[in-house]
Amino acid sequence: xxxxxxxRSVTPxxxxxxxxxxLALFFLVPLGFLGYQSLQTGTFxxxxxxxxxxxxxxxxxxxxxxxxxxxxxxxxxxTLVALLVSYPLVYWIAFRAGRWKNVFLLLIVAPLFVTYLxxxxxxxxxxxxxxxxxxxLRDLHILGPEGxxxxxxxxxxxxxxxxxxxxxxxxxxxxxxxxxxxxxxxxEDLYASARQAFLRVTLPLSAPGIVAGTLLTFIPAxxxxxxxxxxxxxxxxxVGNVIQSKFLELLDYPAAAALSFILMALxLVALLVxxxxVGSERLTG
Amino acid sequence: MTVAGGMTRRDLVGRGIAGAMLLSLPGALTACxxxxxxxxxxVNDVLRFSxxxxxxxxxEKTKTSRTLEQFTAKTGIEVxxxxxxxxxxxxxxxxxxxxxxxxxIDRDIFVFTDNSRYPQLLVNKDWVEPLQKDxxxxxVNLIDAQKSPTFDPDRTNSLPWQSGMTGIAWNESVTGPxxxxxxxxxxxxxxxxxxxxxxxxxxxxxxMLANGDDPSVVTDSTFGKAVERIEKAVxxxxxxxxxxxxxxxxxxxxxxxxxxxxxxxxxxxxxxxPKLRWGIPESGAMLWTDNMLVPLGGSAATASTFxxxxxxxxIAAQIAAYVNYVTPVKGAxxxxxxxxxxxxxxxxxxxxxxxxxxxxxxSGDALNNQEYIExxxxxxxx
Amino acid sequence: MRRVRRxxxxxxxxxxxxYLLLPIGVVILFSFNAPSGRFNYVWEGFTLxxxxxxxxVPGIRDAVIKSLELALxxxxxxxxLGTLLALAIVRHRFRGRGATxxxxxxxxSTPEIVLGASLLTLYLNMRIVTxxxxxxxxxxxxxxxxxxxxxKARLIDxxxxxxxxxxxxxxxxxxxxxxxxxxxxxxxxxxxxLLGFALSIDDFVITYxxxxxxxxxxxxxxxxxxxxxxxxxxxVASAIFVVxxxxxxxxxxxxxxxxxxALEPMxxxxxxxxxxxxxxxx
Numbered sequence: 001x002x003x004x005x006x007x008r009s010v011t012p013x014x015x016x017x018x019x020x021x022x023l024a025l026f027f028l029v030p031l032g033f034l035g036y037q038s039l040q041t042g043t044f045x046x047x048x049x050x051x052x053x054x055x056x057x058x059x060x061x062x063x064x065x066x067x068x069x070x071x072x073x074x075x076x077x078x079t080l081v082a083l084l085v086s087y088p089l090v091y092w093i094a095f096r097a098g099r100w101k102n103v104f105l106l107l108i109v110a111p112l113f114v115t116y117l118x119x120x121x122x123x124x125x126x127x128x129x130x131x132x133x134x135x136x137l138r139d140l141h142i143l144g145p146e147g148x149x150x151x152x153x154x155x156x157x158x159x160x161x162x163x164x165x166x167x168x169x170x171x172x173x174x175x176x177x178x179x180x181x182x183x184x185x186x187x188e189d190l191y192a193s194a195r196q197a198f199l200r201v202t203l204p205l206s207a208p209g210i211v212a213g214t215l216l217t218f219i220p221a222x223x224x225x226x227x228x229x230x231x232x233x234x235x236x237x238x239v240g241n242v243i244q245s246k247f248l249e250l251l252d253y254p255a256a257a258a259l260s261f262i263l264m265a266l267x268l269v270a271l272l273v274x275x276x277x278v279g280s281e282r283l284t285g
Numbered sequence: 286m287t288v289a290g291g292m293t294r295r296d297l298v299g300r301g302i303a304g305a306m307l308l309s310l311p312g313a314l315t316a317c318x319x320x321x322x323x324x325x326x327x328v329n330d331v332l333r334f335s336x337x338x339x340x341x342x343x344x345e346k347t348k349t350s351r352t353l354e355q356f357t358a359k360t361g362i363e364v365x366x367x368x369x370x371x372x373x374x375x376x377x378x379x380x381x382x383x384x385x386x387x388x389x390i391d392r393d394i395f396v397f398t399d400n401s402r403y404p405q406l407l408v409n410k411d412w413v414e415p416l417q418k419d420x421x422x423x424x425v426n427l428i429d430a431q432k433s434p435t436f437d438p439d440r441t442n443s444l445p446w447q448s449g450m451t452g453i454a455w456n457e458s459v460t461g462p463x464x465x466x467x468x469x470x471x472x473x474x475x476x477x478x479x480x481x482x483x484x485x486x487x488x489x490x491x492x493m494l495a496n497g498d499d500p501s502v503v504t505d506s507t508f509g510k511a512v513e514r515i516e517k518a519v520x521x522x523x524x525x526x527x528x529x530x531x532x533x534x535x536x537x538x539x540x541x542x543x544x545x546x547x548x549x550x551x552x553x554x555x556x557x558x559p560k561l562r563w564g565i566p567e568s569g570a571m572l573w574t575d576n577m578l579v580p581l582g583g584s585a586a587t588a589s590t591f592x593x594x595x596x597x598x599x600i601a602a603q604i605a606a607y608v609n610y611v612t613p614v615k616g617a618x619x620x621x622x623x624x625x626x627x628x629x630x631x632x633x634x635x636x637x638x639x640x641x642x643x644x645x646x647x648s649g650d651a652l653n654n655q656e657y658i659e660x661x662x663x664x665x666x667x
Numbered sequence: 668m669r670r671v672r673r674x675x676x677x678x679x680x681x682x683x684x685x686y687l688l689l690p691i692g693v694v695i696l697f698s699f700n701a702p703s704g705r706f707n708y709v710w711e712g713f714t715l716x717x718x719x720x721x722x723x724v725p726g727i728r729d730a731v732i733k734s735l736e737l738a739l740x741x742x743x744x745x746x747x748l749g750t751l752l753a754l755a756i757v758r759h760r761f762r763g764r765g766a767t768x769x770x771x772x773x774x775x776s777t778p779e780i781v782l783g784a785s786l787l788t789l790y791l792n793m794r795i796v797t798x799x800x801x802x803x804x805x806x807x808x809x810x811x812x813x814x815x816x817x818x819k820a821r822l823i824d825x826x827x828x829x830x831x832x833x834x835x836x837x838x839x840x841x842x843x844x845x846x847x848x849x850x851x852x853x854x855x856x857x858x859x860x861l862l863g864f865a866l867s868i869d870d871f872v873i874t875y876x877x878x879x880x881x882x883x884x885x886x887x888x889x890x891x892x893x894x895x896x897x898x899x900x901x902x903v904a905s906a907i908f909v910v911x912x913x914x915x916x917x918x919x920x921x922x923x924x925x926x927x928x929a930l931e932p933m934x935x936x937x938x939x940x941x942x943x944x945x946x947x948x949x
Contacts, residue, residue: 012759016767019752019811023770026808030785033792043655044381045406089683092676102919106912107684113911114691115869117888118904121896122690125697125708129540146477150540151525165687215776223778226871230892233526234665235519240780247784247876249374250662251381257788260781271776338894348723368726369882371890379797379879382787386794390880530894534706557706 038257048254056258064242064259068266071238074153074228075221078160079168082217083210085161086169091202094176108169111162120159120230127155127231156236159227164220168213175209176202211278219267239263321387321582323414329587332356333365335376335395337575339553340447341366342607352603356594362587367392372529373401380580384412389582394591396446400486400573402652404443405436407578413442414579420589423596426615430641431574435649443576444592445613447549447605450636450644451487451571454546456536457560463543465567466495470518478542480535481515483527485661486647487571488515488545494569494645503651508660516664527665537561548633549610563633565643572644574613602629609634691908698901705895717898721906724899730887731903737799737883738867741806746860748807749814750852756815757822775812782809783876790877797879805873810863817862821855857918865911 038056042048061068086108093104111119127133127149137143149155179202187197225240234241239259246256341350353364370376377397380390397403407413418424427444437443455463459478463469469479470492481488489511490500496514498507518524525541532544537558551563579588594600598616605612606621606628612635622629632640651657697707701714722728756767774782786805790797829851833843871885878886888900 009761012755012761015751015755015759016761019748019815020767020770022748022807022811023774026786026789026804027770027774027782030782030789033788034781034785037788037792045409045653085683085686088676089680092680096676103916104680104684106915106919108687109915110908110912111687111691112869113865113908113915114694115885115888115904115907116871117885117892118694118900119690121888121892122693124534125693126690128538128708129535130538148477148540162686162690219776220778223780225780240778243780243784244875245662245665247787248378250658251378253788253791256784260784264777264781267776267778338890343725345723348725366725369880369890371893382791382879383796385791386796388796392880531892533895534708537706538708553705556703 034257034260037253038261040254042254044251044253053254056254057262060255060258060262064239067237067239067242068262070236071222071240071263072266072270074157074160074236074238075218075224078157078164078221079214079218081157081161082165082168083172083214086165086213087172087210090169090173090176094173094179105170105173108173109166112166116163117226117230120163120226123155123159123162123231124150127158150231151233151236153232153236156227156232159231160221160224163224163227164217167216167220171212171216172206172209175206175212179205207278211274215271215274218270222267223263321389323389323582323584325584326417326586327584328360328362328420328590329393329584330361331363331365332394332587332591333367333392333583334591335367335369335392336446337370337396338368340368340396340575340608340610342604352595352600355600356591359594360590362590364591370396373398373403377403377406384410384581387581390580392580393583393585393588394577395580396575396577398484398573398575399434399436399649400484400490400571400647400652402658404576404578405649405653408436408442412581414581414583414585414588415441416444416579416592417585417589420586421593421596423593426596426598426601428613428615431613434574434576434646437576443578444596445574446577446595447608447610448572448574448613449610450548450565450633450640451482451484451491451545451573452548452563452565453543454532454536454551454561454563455543456539456541456558457562459539460542462562462564464564466491469543469545469566470514470523475542476521476523477525478540479518479523480525480528480532480541480544482532482545483529483665485657486573486652488527489661490571490645490647491545491566491568494571495566497568500571500645500647503648503654503657508651508657512660512664519664547610549608552609552631552633565640569643569645572646605634611636694901695905695908698898698905700898700901702898705897707896707898707901717902721899721902724891724897726882727884727887727897727899727903730882730884733799733881734868734884737802737806738864741803741810741867742860742863744803745807745810745814745863746856749811749859749863750818750856752811753815753818753822757819771812771815773812774809775816779809779870779872780876783873786873787876797877798881801877801879802874802881802883805877806867806870809870809873810866813866814859814863817859818852818855821852825851854918854921857921861914861918868907 036050037048039050039053040048041051041053041056089108093101093108097104114122125131129148129150134143134147134149137149138145138147143149149158183201183205184197187201192200222238223240225238225244228236228238228241243256243259243263246252246259342352343350350366353366357363369379376395380395383390397407421444424440424444427440431445431448432440434440434443453463453466453469460475463472463475469475486500489508492511492514493500493503493507496507496510498510515524528544530547530550532541532546533550533554535541536544536546537554546563548563551561554561577588577592579585595604596614598614598620601612601614601617602621602624605617606625609628609631612618618629618635628634636644697710698717699713699715700707700710701712701716702709703711752767752771755761756764756771783805786801786808787797789795790801795801829847830843833847834840838846869885870883871889874883874886875889882890884903888896888904891897891900
């Protein structure tokens with residue numbers, strides 16, 4: 001391998017080539033086609049023609065703005081709940097769980113080992129109208145006597161939260177674990193209370209984890225359609241459901257493509273805003 | 286429609302990114318005349334059959350279908366049976382790609398419902414092979430009502446597999462009988478515990494009947510009236526959601542009181558919950574038929590041999606006894622009565638003449654009307 | 668107050684774990700159910716029958732095998748591509764590094780539905796028949812980014828002393844790579860591969876768009892969910908779960924061992940100059 005040693009500058013490009021080629025060919029090019037398709041008009045039966053039909057975008061936004069808002073709302077709520085639920089849990093594991101840390105971490109990740117669909121279907125069992133959970137909520141008068149959880153926004157958001165919780169938890173754990181204990185000891189030496197130590201030392205140091213976790217949760221959640229399909233009704237349908245229906249049922253490819261691009265664009269915008277607020281190195285790491 | 290030549294130039298201009306792209310999308314999707322058709326009359330060793338789930342007799346113990354085994358024994362043709370159809374649109378989306386490119390999908394038979402746009406669409410686009418009727422002498426057993434459907438008036442390309450009725454099913458432990466569409470849509474006691482089907486023909490058809498209109502001839506006003514009524518019920522929270530087969534579980538469990546449902550499903554569900562009932566609403570019910578078609582590139586010869594086999598009344602009886610849907614084969618009921626009089630007497634599987642008079646089909650034209658389709662999709666919430 | 672506080676957090680953790688693991692419990696429990704009808708919803712009786720006859724449902728066996736095959740080949744391909752990419756990014760300076768980082772990051776920040784839809788559009792336009800290969804391509808695509816991120820994290824913390832020492836002892840680059848770098852990187856590569864495998868086996872959305880006539884296990888479940896989910900689906904899901912947990916546990920234990928070996932103090936006969944202490948910055 002002396003050749004490589006002499007041609008040092010070639011090495012990175014050789015290493016990069018296969019991976020980048022794959023990404024370029026199967027990520028960038030398809031997006032190009034999608035863009036092309038989004039500017040077409042026509043129907044499945046009569047065929048599509050390329051028309052610079054920017055009206056597709058306008059139509060998509062105006063017809064489905066409700067679903068867009070809903071998607072971002074659900075994803076946002078789910079992300080927030082996931083953050084609130086997983087932070088204390090992960091804090092406990094990082095600081096109090098001692099030798100068994102990795103085992104508990106495994107338990108957090110465990111739900112991911114059951115097929116996404118199957119674990120969502122399990123919630124159909126758990127939240128059933130005649131099941132124990134709804135029964136208990138009715139007894140506690142949190143739900144009315146005819147109240148239900150399934151086929152409501154609550155079930156959909158709960159499903160999204162559950163499915164993406166490990167993606168929120170793990171990055172936070174990683175950054176919490178790297179918090180140097182000595183900093184906390186120093187804070188204590190400086191007469192900080194436990195609460196102050198947390199707010200002034202731990203929390204800020206875990207910020208990168210929170211950022212990463214938020215992104216890893218929010219982005220897939222915004223494009224999800226499975227939870228809405230299985231746990232909700234058409235009134236909870238998100239953009240993902242519309243895209244899926246346009247693509248695979250209505251065979252209205254231009255509209256579906258336009259919707260996909262709008263979704264991507266909106267997410268990128270949200271990302272940029274977030275990145276600006278937070279510092280971009282944290283994102284691409 | 287645009288000419289292939291003109292398209293190519295605009296292609297290259299519009300898609301510099303993609304580099305050399307020689308085939309235009311419209312070209313790919315519409316240019317289908319010829320290319321890929323299989324006109325051979327030779328019968329193959331293997332029949333590749335795509336069907337809906339739970340749609341052929343199946344013995345749990347031997348893990349096979351007696352019908353298929355008997356077919357193999359009689360003709361020497363092995364059957365590759367695929368239960369990969371769960372609903373018309375998603376299956377169509379799966380096969381549209383290769384079919385549009387003139388390619389075979391490695392199947393000899395697939396099955397689509399005539400109350401969806403797909404049989405008509407497939408025929409229009411020439412994505413099916415004609416049946417070889419000389420191999421189907423048993424075609425005389427086809428019941429008269431099915432001899433000439435609108436999408437295939439001469440039965441050139443299709444034969445029914447099973448039919449079904451769409452009516453109203455209810456769970457007796459949750460509610461009393463639900464015998465009219467009115468009740469389904471307006472009864473406050475059923476609020477939030479009612480579902481309708483996603484299939485436009487089923488739901489809209491049923492409501493059109495309740496409005497006194499004829500679903501086999503759909504006009505903008507009759508369509509609009511029915512859709513309005515449904516939308517009202519959705520808005521008021523009366524209708525919980527729209528379903529495919531997935532009304533079955535909540536209905537059985539009692540999460541639902543009533544549902545627009547398929548007759549055969551309910552028969553099959555009775556073993557899980559004997560308190561389920563199904564009935565034709567006062568104003569009438571919808572009839573639909575799942576049709577066997579031969580996809581482009583499939584072997585019509587082999588497929589036709591199989592179709593002939595299942596049009597034997599004895600075999601048809603065997604299938605109907607398990608599947609519990611309505612058989613299109615004359616004489617099947619009599620055959621079944623010899624071995625299983627109870628099933629043979631079940632009106633959900635063998636509807637009486639009185640019932641047949643109350644069954645209606647949905648207009649084929651309306652099924653392919655883009656505006657109606659989009660309106661309905663909006664009602665469904667997508 | 669301190670005493671109560673001591674118990675609040677663990678109690679909360681316990682509740683959180685119950686919440687996380689409840690659905691898994693339900694899935695595993697109902698794999699042992701003996702339903703009388705189509706639906707596996709109400710507990711009716713314990714049976715091992717579903718486990719013994721896990722492939723009694725037509726199509727499930729093929730779907731599972733297809734999923735495993737896909738996961739295996741996709742993971743191997745993606746791990747190779749991803750490891751190479753990670754090595755390039757962390758250890759070399761080259762033009763377009765920022766853009767490369769971005770390109771790798773983009774698929775992770777694109778919703779699966781857009782990835783699936785765009786790939787389907789590609790296949791339709793290029794007249795490519797959808798099936799195993801198209802799913803393979805799609806899986807490698809979306810797994811590669813996760814692999815790069817995982818290995819990158821480990822590479823950044825990588826202690827280069829051992830590699831420098833090997834070079835000092837006369838090993839050339841390739842030998843160093845083979846005998847020092849790779850074994851030390853192995854746990855991270857394995858973690859990344861496991862992650863990739865899990866992602867592939869579980870993928871539904873992208874596969875849904877590009878699978879054509881092929882059925883993987885998640886696609887099978889989706890189809891079944893529209894009719895009635897047989898207990899055998901629970902059996903397969905539980906089996907995958909158990910195997911995954913065991914493998915993950917194994918990896919955790921092995922990782923602990925390797926790290927201990929890597930951190931063992933070097934023989935003092937070879938003082939290492941200060942400037943070699945710093946790994947290349949990200």
